[in-house]
Amino acid sequence: MSQLTIALDAMGGDSGAEMVVEGTAIATKRITDANFLVFGDQGVLDPLIAAHGGLSDRVEIRHTDLEITAEDKPSNAVRRGQKSSMGLAVAAVRDGEAQVAVSAGNTGALMALSKVLLRTLPGIDRPALATLIPTRGRDTVMLDLGANVEAGVENLVQFAVMGAAFARTVLGLERPTVGLLNVGVEELKGHGTVKATGQLLRDTTLPLEFSGFIEGDGISAGVVDVLVTDGFTGNIAIKTAEGTAKLISAMLADAFQAGFISRIGYFLANPGLNALRSHLDPNSHNGAVFLGLNGLVVKSHGNANPKGFATAIGVAERMARANLCRLISDDLTNFGHHDQLEQKMVGVE
Amino acid sequence: MSQLTIALDAMGGDSGAEMVVEGTAIATKRITDANFLVFGDQGVLDPLIAAHGGLSDRVEIRHTDLEITAEDKPSNAVRRGQKSSMGLAVAAVRDGEAQVAVSAGNTGALMALSKVLLRTLPGIDRPALATLIPTRGRDTVMLDLGANVEAGVENLVQFAVMGAAFARTVLGLERPTVGLLNVGVEELKGHGTVKATGQLLRDTTLPLEFSGFIEGDGISAGVVDVLVTDGFTGNIAIKTAEGTAKLISAMLADAFQAGFISRIGYFLANPGLNALRSHLDPNSHNGAVFLGLNGLVVKSHGNANPKGFATAIGVAERMARANLCRLISDDLTNFGHHDQLEQKMVGVE
Numbered sequence: 161m162s163q164l165t166i167a168l169d170a171m172g173g174d175s176g177a178e179m180v181v182e183g184t185a186i187a188t189k190r191i192t193d194a195n196f197l198v199f200g201d202q203g204v205l206d207p208l209i210a211a212h213g214g215l216s217d218r219v220e221i222r223h224t225d226l227e228i229t230a231e232d233k234p235s236n237a238v239r240r241g242q243k244s245s246m247g248l249a250v251a252a253v254r255d256g257e258a259q260v261a262v263s264a265g266n267t268g269a270l271m272a273l274s275k276v277l278l279r280t281l282p283g284i285d286r287p288a289l290a291t292l293i294p295t296r297g298r299d300t301v302m303l304d305l306g307a308n309v310e311a312g313v314e315n316l317v318q319f320a321v322m323g324a325a326f327a328r329t330v331l332g333l334e335r336p337t338v339g340l341l342n343v344g345v346e347e348l349k350g351h352g353t354v355k356a357t358g359q360l361l362r363d364t365t366l367p368l369e370f371s372g373f374i375e376g377d378g379i380s381a382g383v384v385d386v387l388v389t390d391g392f393t394g395n396i397a398i399k400t401a402e403g404t405a406k407l408i409s410a411m412l413a414d415a416f417q418a419g420f421i422s423r424i425g426y427f428l429a430n431p432g433l434n435a436l437r438s439h440l441d442p443n444s445h446n447g448a449v450f451l452g453l454n455g456l457v458v459k460s461h462g463n464a465n466p467k468g469f470a471t472a473i474g475v476a477e478r479m480a481r482a483n484l485c486r487l488i489s490d491d492l493t494n495f496g497h498h499d500q501l502e503q504k505m506v507g508v509e
Numbered sequence: 510m511s512q513l514t515i516a517l518d519a520m521g522g523d524s525g526a527e528m529v530v531e532g533t534a535i536a537t538k539r540i541t542d543a544n545f546l547v548f549g550d551q552g553v554l555d556p557l558i559a560a561h562g563g564l565s566d567r568v569e570i571r572h573t574d575l576e577i578t579a580e581d582k583p584s585n586a587v588r589r590g591q592k593s594s595m596g597l598a599v600a601a602v603r604d605g606e607a608q609v610a611v612s613a614g615n616t617g618a619l620m621a622l623s624k625v626l627l628r629t630l631p632g633i634d635r636p637a638l639a640t641l642i643p644t645r646g647r648d649t650v651m652l653d654l655g656a657n658v659e660a661g662v663e664n665l666v667q668f669a670v671m672g673a674a675f676a677r678t679v680l681g682l683e684r685p686t687v688g689l690l691n692v693g694v695e696e697l698k699g700h701g702t703v704k705a706t707g708q709l710l711r712d713t714t715l716p717l718e719f720s721g722f723i724e725g726d727g728i729s730a731g732v733v734d735v736l737v738t739d740g741f742t743g744n745i746a747i748k749t750a751e752g753t754a755k756l757i758s759a760m761l762a763d764a765f766q767a768g769f770i771s772r773i774g775y776f777l778a779n780p781g782l783n784a785l786r787s788h789l790d791p792n793s794h795n796g797a798v799f800l801g802l803n804g805l806v807v808k809s810h811g812n813a814n815p816k817g818f819a820t821a822i823g824v825a826e827r828m829a830r831a832n833l834c835r836l837i838s839d840d841l842t843n844f845g846h847h848d849q850l851e852q853k854m855v856g857v858e
Contacts, residue, residue, distance in 0.1 A: 233697060268693075296756060306692050309700040343655050343744040344617075348582060351658040351741060376748025380756040392700060393745055395692040396738075399725025400746045404753040407645060407729040411785045412761075418781030425778030432767030432774075436760040 163195065166476055167249040167258035170200030171227035172265025174463045177201070180264065181208040181215075183469025188218045190470070191477050197222055197258055199245040224248055228269045230462070237269035238276050246270060250277045253455040259480040262447075262472055264460035271307050271450065278455040281485070283492040286311070287452035288319045289391070289459060290326055291398070292475075294445055295382025301327045301336075302379065302387045305448055306395035316340070316357040316388055317364070322451040323386035324368035325488040330478065335367065336385035339374035341393060349373060353390075367491055402442055409440045443468030447475030451488060456480055512544065515825055516598040516607035519549030520576035521614025523812045526550070529613065530557040530564075532818025537567045539819070540826050546571055546607055548594040573597055577618045579811070586618035587625050595619060599626045602804040608829040611796075611821055613809035620656050620799065627804040630834070632841040635660070636801035637668045638740070638808060639675055640747070643794055644731025650676045650685075651728065651736045654797055655744035665689070665706040665737055666713070671800040672735035673717035674837040679827065684716065685734035688723035690742060698722060702739075716840055751791060758789045792817030796824030800837060805829055 170180045177200055184196055195218055198205060202223040209215050226244040228237050241247045246265050252258040254277050263270050271287065280287060290303035301323050304311065311319070320338050327336035340358055342350040347358065350373065361370040371384050376397060379387060389397070416426035426433075438444050442461060446468040450457045456479050460472035519529045526549055533545055544567055547554060551572040558564050575593040577586050590596045595618065598610040603626050612619050620636065629636055639652035650672050653660065660668070669687050676685035689707055691699040696707065699722065710719040720733050725746060728736060738746070765775035775782075787793050791810060795817040799806045805828050809821035 231695070268698075296759060309692060309698075341745060343658060343741055346580070349617075349658075354741075376745040376750075377752030377755065379749050380752040389745075392692055392703075393742055396690060396725040396742055396746055397749045400728050400749045401725075401753045403726030403729040404750045405757065406726065408754065408757050408785065408789070410645060411788060415781035415783075415785050416778055418778075422778045422781040425774040425776070425781075427774070429765055429767075429771045429774030429778065432764035432771040433761075434764075436757065436764050439760060440757070 164480055165195050165197060165258040166473060167197045167252040167261040169246040169249040169263035169265055170198050170205055171245040172263040177204045178208055179466055179469060182466030185212040185215050186466055186470035187473040188215060194477060197252055199224060199248045201225060222248060228265050230266050232266055232269050234268040234272035238272050241269060241273060247273050250274050250457060254278055260456035260458060260476040262458045262460060262476045264462055264464055264469060267306060267459060270459055274450050274453055274457045278453040280452050281454060281489050281492060284318050284452035286315050287450045288322060289448045290323060290451050291448035293379060294439055295380055297382045298331060300382050300385060300387055302394060304391040304394050305398055306391045307450065308391040311390035313353055313356045313360060317360055319388045320361060320368060321366060321491060322488050323388055325491040326451060327385045329482045329484050329487050331385060333385055335369050337371045338368045338386040338388060339371045339384035341387055341389035342373035345373045345375060405440045443471060447472030449479055454485060456485055513829055514544050514546060514607040515822060516546045516601040516610040518595040518598040518612035518614055519547050519554055520594040521612040526553045527557055528815055528818055531815030534561040534564050535815055535819035536822035537564060543826060546601055548573055548597045550574060571597060577614050579615050581615055581618050583617040583621035587621050590618060590622060596622050599623050599806060603627055609805035609807060609825040611807045611809060611825045613811055613813055613818060616655060616808060619808055623799050623802055623806045627802040629801050630803060630838050630841060633667050633801035635664050636799045637671060638797045639672060639800050640797035642728060643788055644729055646731045647680060649731050649734060649736055651743060653740040653743050654747055655740045656799065657740040660739035662702055662705045662709060666709055668737045669710060669717060670715060670840060671837050672737055674840040675800060676734045678831045678833050678836050680734060682734055684718050686720045687717045687735040687737060688720045688733035690736055690738035691722035694722045694724060754789050792820060796821030798828055803834060805834055
């Protein structure tokens with residue numbers, strides 16, 4: 161396999177360059193055969209990288225003063241941010257210098273820059289943000305998590321195809337099951353867009369097994385391999401799950417500190433609690449992927465810690481090695497779904 | 510205070526009449542000064558009620574053979590379900606025989622029957638389903654949880670006013686804080702409807718304190734007293750939270766059964782875990798209220814157990830005693846918001 165290069169936006173995220181460099185240092189220990197192009201302020205990055213012995217051999221700094229902030233509108237990012245650390249990291253993928261880019265910066269800006277610099281695959285109108293959701297069994301691929309706040313029938317069908325390709329690659333499933341998030345499982349439930357999408361997925365031959373509508377409690381239950389929704393609903397659902405997990409973690413900590421005996425109980429139960437602790441730690445599942453572009457871009461949580469950023473780099477590495485973009489593109493071509501869908505779509509929307 | 514009468518749909522819910530009667534028996538021990546009108550199949554109900562000593566003095570059975578099933582469409586419920594146990598329970602509220610109705614049946618059917626039989630309050634176009642969400646601090650009122658799968662700007666503003674009235678009544682707050690669920694907190698985030706609603710709530714004088722946009726993780730964090738969203742998003746968010754809590758409960762149970770030492774740990778930590786266990790038990794927070802109607806209707810979870818159904822009866826009792834409908838109606842009139850909004854609304858949608 162040829163050498164892998166990963167482009168990093170060093171200035172994105174709530175804690176900036178220090179978190180990114182620490183995370184990269186953790187990732188280089190796990191991933192021994194990849195190099196990193198690190199985009200950001202050289203004056204800031206040099207001492208941070210020097211502090212990690214051996215890290216300077218694995219990274220190449222590309223200097224830029226410009227950075228995208230949390231407040232930058234997507235349109236501003238496109239107009240004025242192409243020479244920012246985020247824009248240059250994505251451009252490195254476009255130019256073939258890197259196989260994937262990772263950023264913990266502003267989601268809307270990253271989406272807009274990625275769309276302009278990489279362009280969407282043939283047959284895809286809008287990219288989607290996908291991630292793996294931990295369940296009790298196999299992980300579930302969920303998309304869109306907020307790349308688009310609105311999605312029509314055709315977008316949702318494209319998300320289903322891309323999500324299935326993602327599941328084939330990452331979960332190794334030949335014919336993944338795909339569900340559509342809705343307020344009930346019966347065919348008559350939901351608004352017009354979700355009902356029409358369900359109808360189309362039932363009627364169309366695609367490289368996936370359509371399982372129908374799934375309710376919100378199906379996300380954690382892992383009842384399907386791929387769960388499709390619009391970016392508004394998906395973003396709120398995933399953040400609701402995170403908030404619930406955070407509240408329960410806090411209540412669990414309270415419970416174990418309720419007194420001396422409880423603390424001993426905690427100490428004794430501690431080994432068994434590790435799986436739960438890992439499940440509840442958002443840094444264990446960090447890294448969402450923009451699907452549907454001519455190139456791979458991974459979004460880290462803005463408030464990830466170094467361990468979390470290293471997790472996102474791990475996701476980027478797996479996707480790049482699996483050549484995910486090519487697989488999605490092949491799926492779209494092989495199954496000629498686009499023409500077929502275009503015909504079916506007449507009169508639906 | 511005059512005698513309270515609560516109408517019950519005895520045939521709704523996944524486990525039917527037995528669960529309802531058991532739940533009523535629990536509720537009558539807590540609520541000693543209310544009577545119950547129980548609508549359902551007398552042949553089924555008689556022996557169930559006879560099995561609870563003293564219960565027959567507190568309940569009056571009103572026989573009907575007809576029942577609404579989970580598969581009934583809302584339109585069918587309205588056309589053919591008015592003499593069903595659900596329809597008759599709601600009609601008892603309309604006719605002043607009861608002050609509130611409780612059903613664990615089909616949500617869409619209950620909504621449709623309630624709207625037709627009770628009609629909406631002046632100034633309210635669509636009712637909304639509201640519940641109290643447990644957080645680490647004070648409970649949060651959240652609506653709509655699925656009464657409407659779509660909501661326009663005017664509906665969302667009406668939900669905000671009704672939610673605030675609910676918070677004033679149930680949480681005893683003079684000027685509740687109200688947030689609008691969105692994919693980000695900045696004013697430019699979200700789709701057109703949520704942005705226009707945010708603008709209108711910022712600009713309009715209403716009996717509430719608008720706190721702006723709230724993300725999904727704000728639901729459990731309890732950052733506002735009232736959280737407003739459309740019924741599609743609200744339904745998926747609340748079920749996602751339930752699913753997450755269920756998964757974590759299962760993982761916690763696994764952790765404590767990981768071995769003999771873990772079990773001792775569990776035993777020792779047990780008293781401290783009670784608050785968490787109660788938080789994780791959906792039957793501790795059962796009972797959502799339809800707001801915006803000329804009459805009170807409470808929806809219990811379809812899969813509630815008797816304890817959960819008793820919790821929903823408790824919610825019904827509190828709302829009826831507080832005269833919630835009157836309070837919401839007064840709020841709408843006093844603040845003359847409707848005329849003011851109608852003027853502002855021109856050109857928004």
